[in-house]
Amino acid sequence: MPRRTRGETARTRTTIVDRAVSVASTDGLEGLTIGRLAEQVGMSKSGLIRHFGTKEHLQLAALEAATARFTGEVWDPVAEEPGGLVRLRALCASWLSYLRRGVFPGGCFLSAASLEFDDRPGPIRDEVATTMRRWLWLLGRDAELARDAGELPADTDPRQLAFELNAAFMGANWAHRLLRDDAALERAQRSVDRLLTAA
Amino acid sequence: MPRRTRGETARTRTTIVDRAVSVASTDGLEGLTIGRLAEQVGMSKSGLIRHFGTKEHLQLAALEAATARFTGEVWDPVAEEPGGLVRLRALCASWLSYLRRGVFPGGCFLSAASLEFDDRPGPIRDEVATTMRRWLWLLGRDAELARDAGELPADTDPRQLAFELNAAFMGANWAHRLLRDDAALERAQRSVDRLLTAA
DNA sequence: AGTTATAGCGCACGATCGTTCGTGTTGTAA
DNA sequence: TTACAACACGAACGATCGTGCGCTATAACT
Numbered sequence: 010m011p012r013r014t015r016g017e018t019a020r021t022r023t024t025i026v027d028r029a030v031s032v033a034s035t036d037g038l039e040g041l042t043i044g045r046l047a048e049q050v051g052m053s054k055s056g057l058i059r060h061f062g063t064k065e066h067l068q069l070a071a072l073e074a075a076t077a078r079f080t081g082e083v084w085d086p087v088a089e090e091p092g093g094l095v096r097l098r099a100l101c102a103s104w105l106s107y108l109r110r111g112v113f114p115g116g117c118f119l120s121a122a123s124l125e126f127d128d129r130p131g132p133i134r135d136e137v138a139t140t141m142r143r144w145l146w147l148l149g150r151d152a153e154l155a156r157d158a159g160e161l162p163a164d165t166d167p168r169q170l171a172f173e174l175n176a177a178f179m180g181a182n183w184a185h186r187l188l189r190d191d192a193a194l195e196r197a198q199r200s201v202d203r204l205l206t207a208a
Numbered sequence: 209m210p211r212r213t214r215g216e217t218a219r220t221r222t223t224i225v226d227r228a229v230s231v232a233s234t235d236g237l238e239g240l241t242i243g244r245l246a247e248q249v250g251m252s253k254s255g256l257i258r259h260f261g262t263k264e265h266l267q268l269a270a271l272e273a274a275t276a277r278f279t280g281e282v283w284d285p286v287a288e289e290p291g292g293l294v295r296l297r298a299l300c301a302s303w304l305s306y307l308r309r310g311v312f313p314g315g316c317f318l319s320a321a322s323l324e325f326d327d328r329p330g331p332i333r334d335e336v337a338t339t340m341r342r343w344l345w346l347l348g349r350d351a352e353l354a355r356d357a358g359e360l361p362a363d364t365d366p367r368q369l370a371f372e373l374n375a376a377f378m379g380a381n382w383a384h385r386l387l388r389d390d391a392a393l394e395r396a397q398r399s400v401d402r403l404l405t406a407a
Numbered sequence: 408a409g410t411t412a413t414a415g416c417g418c419a420c421g422a423t424c425g426t427t428c429g430t431g432t433t434g435t436a437a
Numbered sequence: 438t439t440a441c442a443a444c445a446c447g448a449a450c451g452a453t454c455g456t457g458c459g460c461t462a463t464a465a466c467t
């Protein structure tokens with residue numbers, strides 16, 4: 010059996026984590042199993058877990074990878090847009106596209122992880138919460154910029170708007186995954202349009 | 209050790225199911241474990257599972273009990289209101305109150321179950337989807353009644369409105385559980401108010 | 408050429424999972 | 438009083454869980 014060259018730890022690790030993200034997006038982070046994962050990547054259990062030490066570290070690695078992918082797929086494409094309403098619109102479109110493209114086989118990874126771990130204290134919950142706070146902050150910041158630029162009504166509450174946009178996303182993800190309702194994405198788009206149209 | 213009188217099966221079953229609902233609302237339906245559940249209700253594993261035959265049947269029983277509780281806590285109090293905008297407003301307020309009262313220790317049971325099983329085909333997924341379709345239908349029906357009665361703009365799309373109201377609920381539950389943000393309920397209320405205010 | 412660190416495997420462990428089977432105790436009906 | 442059905446228990450099953458230990462083969466460094 011062929012041995013890999015030294016320093017390829019990172020490559021193997023990436024292979025494992027990528028697979029872990031896929032599995033966790035459908036079965037949940039807790040549904041992740043070292044044995045099944047090892048089987049899927051063609052490794053032994055002990056050889057696999059060696060890269061992480063502990064299952065919780067593996068879960069954290071998968072979560073971080075999923076967050077990075079989310080950022081790359083949703084935020085990066087619109088980061089260079091001018092701050093304010095333009096970028097906010099682009100960001101919302103980007104999110105809906107991210108869901109439509111099926112970036113994760115099990116829908117929005119972070120939504121699922123949120124509800125899975127919201128009652129289980131620990132580093133995973135903390136990580137998810139931090140990521141989502143940052144996400145809400147992104148939405149709220151451009152909302153504030155848009156309001157200050159007069160692109161949105163002066164009495165707009167940026168945090169309220171961020172909440173409502175995020176709620177539209179969660180509703181879309183929910184309907185899309187559970188009810189297999191493709192129209193949910195259009196509904197969310199309509200909802201976003203209405204929210205981002207100045208009176 | 210005392211023996212129960214004949215016919216008390218239903219009572220024991222109820223005890224088990226009630227406990228199962230509590231556990232599942234925080235740990236998820238898949239996190240339910242016969243051993244831990246038996247320990248919590250003071251029974252043996254075999255004596256407990258006897259009432260259901262299979263873990264999946266136990267999960268279904270818990271799901272049905274949770275649905276019944278949801279209906280009792282959210283719908284029943286407003287069922288007698290006049291159909292249309294009045295009942296729709298009352299229903300939304302009832303839902304938010306249901307979340308605020310903490311009917312389930314782990315937040316909205318059905319939201320959690322939705323995202324947990326949206327990628328696992330089987331009777332549990334089917335049951336959740338059916339229940340949620342009915343819920344959306346309830347919202348959409350009163351939205352339609354309200355529109356036809358002139359209480360909402362004539363161009364209102366009842367299904368779109370139902371989607372947005374439900375999204376507000378999901379967003380509220382999410383923020384309330386993950387971020388421990390009590391303001392989420394007020395935000396959702398504001399969102400509902402805006403959605404249900406005729407132009 | 409010899410040493411050392413790395414990456415992986417095989418095996419085993421204790422624990423817990425869901426489930427089945429046999430047994431006993433109890434309340435009800437014959 | 439006897440027979441029966443309901444209800445619960447203890448023990449055990451095979452499977453799988455996460456984790457640790459010891460060994461081997463390789464690649465890099467001296």
